[in-house]
Amino acid sequence: MVSVEEFDALKGQRNHIYNHCFRVKKYSAKICEKLGLESNFKGDVEKAAFYHDIGKMEWSEGILNEFYKFGPKDFEKIIKHPVEGYDILKKYFGEASWLEYVLYHHEKLDGSGYPKGLMGDGIVFGARIIGVADSYDAMFRHYHRRTKKEALGELKKNSGILFDKKVVEAFIEIAK
């Protein structure tokens, strides 16, 4: 497992997980600003967004390659990354409440997410913010190479189903 210090040291090294996390932090901060959320909460969301995929750092380059064919074994591994990230961060930051935003950043409103399959308001708001920012970046930049318009279209289509409506609305405003 990678440590928080090792992750921080990736700054400026063109590591694509680090860069993805950095962008998700930026988007999440803008969503908080757009929604007029208070600065302590925004600070927590930013921290969680920055470290949200730290649990992915152990993945082989194979899995991270966009042309790699995912097998069931890989999926098992992949869905563990929020929990692994949470464990890494807990050792470093202790019992901070924002660690839950990392743990639940892949939960979806309809219960189809992981690790717990939480639904709707059962997903902490900070995690719902990061979920939108993360999905956008994953679609647009990180893996799937969709256009910006397509990525925003996906968010809109799944607003209120997978993603928080208010957050999607704010994000679409920002992305204009």
Ligand SMILES: [Fe+2]
């Ligand atoms: Fe993730």
Ligand SMILES: [Fe+2]
């Ligand atoms: Fe991510």
